[in-house]
Amino acid sequence: GIQVEQSPPDLILQEGANSTLRCNFSDSVNNLQWFHQNPWGQLINLFYIPSGTKQNGRLSATTVATERYSLLYISSSQTTDSGVYFCAVEPRDSSYKLIFGSGTRLLVRP
């Protein structure tokens, strides 16, 4: 089945710094989503981005479907950005079934 790899696995930033998180996937996909899981376990959908670029405040995401990767940019990081960031993909041959990467654990220090 499709493989989803995220890097780096762990990231520590000083408040105000910028960062880039990466998601590589091994096959064509219908759909790619980025999520943030807060320290209490709640998962929030950040972006639905099968291709192209989207921005939402200090966050933006770019997916290059032909090269099978997506990037999540966090600018001017804040302590509330801490948590785990997951990407999830919907394979072309498995509608309704999203496959998650193992996540990037981010800690933003004040």
Added chain:
Amino acid sequence: DGGITQSPKYLFRKEGQNVTLSCEQNLNHDAMYWYRQDPGQGLRLIYYSQIVNDFQKGDIAEGYSVSREKKESFPLTVTSAQKNPTAFYLCASTEDVSGANVLTFGAGSRLTVL
């Protein structure tokens, strides 16, 4: 407010007991999912349901069962056959956005087997 409600938030169980985790949504979404998350790990799909009275096994369905008698409800039973049931369980539903399935999650249920 529309959303997904999972209960209980925390649950302790003795070995050999079945437990049922509740998931209710008022988003009018057709598809619902159950994921399992172990500490420091990603999410793995247990079961999913695209419509009422129909569901499919995910990647780790052994030791679990589900039902989908109503569109709003998708309960998960963790049976005694599940060898390592201690985990964080997340329910989700999807809306069709331009032909894609955008996931919304509940707050999760944390199960501990004593």
